Amino acid sequence: MDLENQKRVKEFAEKFGGENVVVVIGAAEAEAAGLAAETVTAGDPTFAGPLTGVSLGLKVFHICEEEIKSVVDAGVYDAQVGMMEMVLDVPEIAKEMNSIRSQHCKF
Amino acid sequence: MNSIIKGAAYTLIHAPDMVVHNGTTQTTERIVNPNSDYLKALPKHLRSFDDAAIYPPNQVYIGNQHPEFLNTIGDLPWYNKLIKGASRFSKNGEIMPEEEFYLLMHAVDAFNLVMLDADFIKKYKPIFDKHPVVTAELKAKIGAGFILNDIEAEIKNNHAEGLYFNHKLIGCVKRAHDIDENLSAHVILENLVSKASSVTALLNLIKHTGISPDEVDMVLDCSEEAVGDMNQRGGGNLAKACAESCGFVNASGSDIRAFCAAPTHAIIHAAALVASGTYDNVIVAAGGSTAKLGMNGKDHVKKEMPVLEDVVGSFAVLISKNDGVSPEILSPYTGKHTVGSGSSPQAVTKALVADPLEKMGIRIVDIDKFSAEMHNPDVTKPAGAGDVPLANFKMIGALAVMRGEFDRTQIDAFTAKHGNPGWAPTQGHIPSGVPFLEFARQDILAGKIKNSMIIGKGSLFLGRMTNLFDGVSFIIQKNAGISAQNTASDIKKPKIILTGLGSEHGEQNMIEGALQASKANAADITYIGSNGDHSKAVSIVETNCEKIMHEKMDAMLNSKQADGAVTMHYSFPIGVSTIGRVITPAYGKAMYIASTTGTSSTNRAEAMVKNALNGIIVAKASGVKTPKVGILNVDGARSCEKALKDLKAAGYDIEFAGSNRSDGGCIMRGNDAMTAACDVLVCDSLTGNVLMKMFSAFTTGGNYESIGFGYGPGMASDYEKLVLILSRASGAPVVANSILFAAELVNGNYKKVLKDEYKKAEKAGLEKVLEAVVKASGAKKSTAKKAGAKEIKAPKQEVVDTDINGVEVENLDAAVEAVWAAGIYASSGMGCTGIVIQVAKANEKKARDVLIKKGFLVKE
Numbered sequence: 001m002d003l004e005n006q007k008r009v010k011e012f013a014e015k016f017g018g019e020n021v022v023v024v025i026g027a028a029e030a031e032a033a034g035l036a037a038e039t040v041t042a043g044d045p046t047f048a049g050p051l052t053g054v055s056l057g058l059k060v061f062h063i064c065e066e067e068i069k070s071v072v073d074a075g076v077y078d079a080q081v082g083m084m085e086m087v088l089d090v091p092e093i094a095k096e097m098n099s100i101r102s103q104h105c106k107f
Numbered sequence: 108m109n110s111i112i113k114g115a116a117y118t119l120i121h122a123p124d125m126v127v128h129n130g131t132t133q134t135t136e137r138i139v140n141p142n143s144d145y146l147k148a149l150p151k152h153l154r155s156f157d158d159a160a161i162y163p164p165n166q167v168y169i170g171n172q173h174p175e176f177l178n179t180i181g182d183l184p185w186y187n188k189l190i191k192g193a194s195r196f197s198k199n200g201e202i203m204p205e206e207e208f209y210l211l212m213h214a215v216d217a218f219n220l221v222m223l224d225a226d227f228i229k230k231y232k233p234i235f236d237k238h239p240v241v242t243a244e245l246k247a248k249i250g251a252g253f254i255l256n257d258i259e260a261e262i263k264n265n266h267a268e269g270l271y272f273n274h275k276l277i278g279c280v281k282r283a284h285d286i287d288e289n290l291s292a293h294v295i296l297e298n299l300v301s302k303a304s305s306v307t308a309l310l311n312l313i314k315h316t317g318i319s320p321d322e323v324d325m326v327l328d329c330s331e332e333a334v335g336d337m338n339q340r341g342g343g344n345l346a347k348a349c350a351e352s353c354g355f356v357n358a359s360g361s362d363i364r365a366f367c368a369a370p371t372h373a374i375i376h377a378a379a380l381v382a383s384g385t386y387d388n389v390i391v392a393a394g395g396s397t398a399k400l401g402m403n404g405k406d407h408v409k410k411e412m413p414v415l416e417d418v419v420g421s422f423a424v425l426i427s428k429n430d431g432v433s434p435e436i437l438s439p440y441t442g443k444h445t446v447g448s449g450s451s452p453q454a455v456t457k458a459l460v461a462d463p464l465e466k467m468g469i470r471i472v473d474i475d476k477f478s479a480e481m482h483n484p485d486v487t488k489p490a491g492a493g494d495v496p497l498a499n500f501k502m503i504g505a506l507a508v509m510r511g512e513f514d515r516t517q518i519d520a521f522t523a524k525h526g527n528p529g530w531a532p533t534q535g536h537i538p539s540g541v542p543f544l545e546f547a548r549q550d551i552l553a554g555k556i557k558n559s560m561i562i563g564k565g566s567l568f569l570g571r572m573t574n575l576f577d578g579v580s581f582i583i584q585k586n587a588g589i590s591a592q593n594t595a596s597d598i599k600k601p602k603i604i605l606t607g608l609g610s611e612h613g614e615q616n617m618i619e620g621a622l623q624a625s626k627a628n629a630a631d632i633t634y635i636g637s638n639g640d641h642s643k644a645v646s647i648v649e650t651n652c653e654k655i656m657h658e659k660m661d662a663m664l665n666s667k668q669a670d671g672a673v674t675m676h677y678s679f680p681i682g683v684s685t686i687g688r689v690i691t692p693a694y695g696k697a698m699y700i701a702s703t704t705g706t707s708s709t710n711r712a713e714a715m716v717k718n719a720l721n722g723i724i725v726a727k728a729s730g731v732k733t734p735k736v737g738i739l740n741v742d743g744a745r746s747c748e749k750a751l752k753d754l755k756a757a758g759y760d761i762e763f764a765g766s767n768r769s770d771g772g773c774i775m776r777g778n779d780a781m782t783a784a785c786d787v788l789v790c791d792s793l794t795g796n797v798l799m800k801m802f803s804a805f806t807t808g809g810n811y812e813s814i815g816f817g818y819g820p821g822m823a824s825d826y827e828k829l830v831l832i833l834s835r836a837s838g839a840p841v842v843a844n845s846i847l848f849a850a851e852l853v854n855g856n857y858k859k860v861l862k863d864e865y866k867k868a869e870k871a872g873l874e875k876v877l878e879a880v881v882k883a884s885g886a887k888k889s890t891a892k893k894a895g896a897k898e899i900k901a902p903k904q905e906v907v908d909t910d911i912n913g914v915e916v917e918n919l920d921a922a923v924e925a926v927w928a929a930g931i932y933a934s935s936g937m938g939c940t941g942i943v944i945q946v947a948k949a950n951e952k953k954a955r956d957v958l959i960k961k962g963f964l965v966k967e
Contacts, residue, residue: 083453
């Protein structure tokens, strides 16, 4: 995950409390989504950014997961995400995200 | 006239020592974690020059192999599928080893900032001197060199950046200023690498295209480095510096920066400069980046594979005056992501791909090959970034699915046919669309493909000035020949549907009309009807049912399989009126009648103002630049005249016609209609309908319309579908003319004209003018209800398949409500002979009785 984004996630978690933060990821691949999810839960696996060794355990979802899709207006979702939803391997992404959440999510 | 792509050159610099010493992943690691396992393991993962030179994606980059070759070598990884015996040179590029490149950096260094070890020079200069494209002037610039002690001292004492070869120090780049960090050794090294690598591509381009260096007028550099000092950090003109090194004595230069999208931006600029006649030969060039070397090195080392990001990439493209042979760049049809486009991948793809194609009137599948972010997946996949080009092609395919061009299950087939596997080094701007240009040029010349769209995308947020994304695109296509101006029409003729069922003269009459139109070769015609006996000039969709015929027609229009349709007995929504075109008898001059069927408003005067606008739009879209508008002397003409003149006074330019009669003015009498004193004759639909029949059938007695172009397209500010109406009495010549009329409107981009004209009219206060005209006409809107009247709600909607004729237009809404009040669902629409109330067949009698009882209908 981009170092600047790690910094912002860390600041938000400190400012609002980890229980009040949900991270929504838009990565195009299960592996990349998983890495980003791991970064905001267990800590930066690349040991490069501000979240190195910081286990925030935040709630984290991919935009294409049902949990997020179900709370977004269907028209807006279709206009903003519909095309990508067609392109991405959503089951694979959801599987990866679930795996990271079950291991590292604290909330 | 469009500019052309004369040729493109591509070069790679194999730079393993720069991976270690200048790539930011490695330099950052050395600061953060100097004893890391990664840094220790890295040297073992660097490739030899020979391995890098015969690596399949690199061989594709320099043009020795076509991208399709990568489909034949099997699944990833590719780094173990080397092409034995492949050459480091190609006809339009090369892969240069690091030692030769250091000498070239020295040769292009104008400020004596590169110091090379004397022994190194002695050893490698003889090889450098044999280089086939480096000029004698550059070769002569190589000096004797320095002793290593002096180089070490420069690094130790003055912050020079070391240059290494086979892990040994062989030179350095000095800082160019003691304090200014923009001239620090680090920055100078990056800029010199960019300059020298750009020069390799420029020199190869000269060889490849055969252009003389003194014929180059302009160089545009689109790399990603900032050249300047502390007072003008991005001052620029690396382009001119490169032009100087290459001996382009008649060229100037300038730099274009837009992150990874810059090459595509620069080519659009260059194409416009040449198309406008400003210059004849413009080169777009970019050197590569040391910072991005080994960017994903950690992942590659972790996965026990070679660090594949060990090459600096560069390219150069020559854009020249149209030679009638080379593929053209379609300057009028570039795509751009605008500030307001939106940032979702959907919005981005639409702006870059769909919008320009729509402007051209072609579909996504009409582009043979797309090229966007052609990153080598052998590099990106192990780093978790996926297959970037494939993801791009899938997005384009998904957009085509959303636009109804094909089914979702066909996306993979689309990506395979319209895309390519990626091969370009991950140097940001280098893979950005342009690596395919030379292949596209050659494939188009060979007739393998007819066109290609090149897409560049940029991540502007990296510079922290905006969160916006950026991207641009352009299309190249087969040269239409030196005389062709309208390049869009070459790519595809408008696709026009003709429906045949329902003609009073039989289907053979309709088919005859289609065949007559096909001779003009101006449209691809699809005939919907029962299969008639006709030649292959027209494609056929079979049906015996009028309802299914119209459904098929609508489906084809909605999915953009067709651009327009010519039909009979078609119901437009209220608000749409049709604009006919006739040949007037006095001088055989054409005239638009606005309108001929349909109802643009239930208020007569308001309808006439809207008809005037719609008439202007149709006239303009079919080639009348400034149509002269006249108003037929019927009830409401003076109110309409006042309204149009108010609109003109407020800034909407209308050219008024003058009557032939002595009192002049824009109110048209019968003889003005006969002589076409105006281009657009404004009237109400019922009068227009009568005129249409008179002008089309006055030589035949009425049953057979033999002259003119038919009742014309349905128009309204928000109605984009192109449907032209014929009478059931229209004869074959009118059918043929109507098809060609439709094609004219597509070629004239009627959608844009419609949008532009209404926008201009609205800016001039159209809404207020219409309100005023309604008020002045003294007419109450038929929708106005008596105070205290109960609002009547529509009963549950059901399918309405029966038309009831005979209700006066101003009573339409009230009549529908009266039927509703009786518990019957009804809607209003436009039938062949005027407005209709539509109900279900079973309710027809009951509805008629209600309408008669309430006085809306006369008892038959």
